[in-house]
Amino acid sequence: MTTAASTSLIAELDGVIKVGSPARQVQILKRVTDLFRFDADRLDEAQTDVFDDVLVRLIERVDARTLGQLSVILSQIRMAPRQTVRQLAFHDNASVAAPLLANSNRLSEQLLIEIANTRGQQHLLAISARKLLDETLTDALIGRGDAEVFNALAQNAGARFSEKGYAALVGNAARDESLIERLGLRLDIPATLLRKLLAMATDVVWARLSTATRPVSHDKAHSPAAAAGAVPNPIDYAQAMNEVVALNRAGKLNDATVNRFAVREQHANVVAALAFMTEVKAEEIEPLMNSDRLYGLIVACRAARLDWSTTNQIIRTRPRCLPITKRELEQGREVFDALLLSVAQWTIRFGSDRIAAEKRRVDAARAEPGLSHAV
Numbered sequence: 533m534t535t536a537a538s539t540s541l542i543a544e545l546d547g548v549i550k551v552g553s554p555a556r557q558v559q560i561l562k563r564v565t566d567l568f569r570f571d572a573d574r575l576d577e578a579q580t581d582v583f584d585d586v587l588v589r590l591i592e593r594v595d596a597r598t599l600g601q602l603s604v605i606l607s608q609i610r611m612a613p614r615q616t617v618r619q620l621a622f623h624d625n626a627s628v629a630a631p632l633l634a635n636s637n638r639l640s641e642q643l644l645i646e647i648a649n650t651r652g653q654q655h656l657l658a659i660s661a662r663k664l665l666d667e668t669l670t671d672a673l674i675g676r677g678d679a680e681v682f683n684a685l686a687q688n689a690g691a692r693f694s695e696k697g698y699a700a701l702v703g704n705a706a707r708d709e710s711l712i713e714r715l716g717l718r719l720d721i722p723a724t725l726l727r728k729l730l731a732m733a734t735d736v737v738w739a740r741l742s743t744a745t746r747p748v749s750h751d752k753a754h755s756p757a758a759a760a761g762a763v764p765n766p767i768d769y770a771q772a773m774n775e776v777v778a779l780n781r782a783g784k785l786n787d788a789t790v791n792r793f794a795v796r797e798q799h800a801n802v803v804a805a806l807a808f809m810t811e812v813k814a815e816e817i818e819p820l821m822n823s824d825r826l827y828g829l830i831v832a833c834r835a836a837r838l839d840w841s842t843t844n845q846i847i848r849t850r851p852r853c854l855p856i857t858k859r860e861l862e863q864g865r866e867v868f869d870a871l872l873l874s875v876a877q878w879t880i881r882f883g884s885d886r887i888a889a890e891k892r893r894v895d896a897a898r899a900e901p902g903l904s905h906a907v
Contacts, residue, residue, distance in 0.1 A: 626654030
């Protein structure tokens with residue numbers, strides 16, 4: 533925007549502020565916003581400041597709905613005007629502030645902390661959705677947040693927590709099964725707190741963990757299976773199951789045998805052995821072997837009474853999975869040690885089926901006329 537154009541616009545703006553109707557003020561705000569949006573990629577800071585002066589004059593005089601639309605637009609612009617962004621981010625109405633709090637790169641950490649310390653829960657919830665959050669900011673959010681904020685933070689793969697912050701989240705998880713589940717899926721939680729967290733988990737939570745996908749995970753698009761572009765053919769486990777049954781009759785179905793299957797990458801035999809030892813179908817074990825999440829497979833190994841050495845070998849030799857990281861393996865050991873045999877056996881035999889059955893019941897109830905609000 534040229535100096536002459538900006539001077540003319542500001543002069544027009546002064547007239548609108550003094551005598552213009554609310555509709556006229558909204559109209560001029562939209563004009564300025566459109567001008568800025570179309571030229572944003574070509575403007576430097578000095579030119580952006582001209583728009584900033586204009587927008588700041590207007591945003592105090594238009595309705596929240598219009599401001600919310602402006603926030604959405606500015607949240608997607610890298611060089612958005614700083615003072616306008618700041619004023620909108622501090623707005624008492626969370627629907628105005630949220631798009632910028634969640635996405636804008638023009639808000640410093642200091643400003644975000646100030647907002648976290650002075651605004652309401654919906655503001656905190658919006659900040660919790662940012663792609664990257666460091667320990668200082670998450671400490672501030674945890675210090676004033678409610679259960680919804682805690683769950684949002686725990687589910688955010690880009691959030692980093694201090695040990696104090698993690699301890700506070702784990703302390704609140706005692707009253708919140710969803711929070712236990714979300715924290716349990718994180719790879720960066722300290723081992724001591726993970727053990728404390730898993731000790732709180734009910735068997736239903738264990739069942740959910742065994743089938744969940746972690747928020748911090750490998751990119752499946754780069755997995756060996758995806759790279760090959762092939763869908764694996766269904767496996768017939770009949771022969772493997774016959775071998776396992778024969779080994780059991782001979783008293784030879786034990787850790788050493790299953791470990792040997794894993795070392796030799798006889799995956800069908802590993803699946804058959806786990807199925808036989810946990811009294812479930814091989815087809816229910818197979819997805820656990822191919823998942824990027826370790827909980828389900830660890831639950832199956834624990835329910836089969838295998839030791840950690842054998843479980844470790846099975847994890848390391850899973851087919852169609854990326855190599856396990858050191859941190860994932862350490863967390864897997866924490867999960868294994870914390871998991872009671874009785875809980876593992878309940879989970880592998882009944883837990884997933886019970887959760888699936890409950891979901892079907894709820895879905896069916898909601899589908900019935902007149903019952904959509906009954907559940």
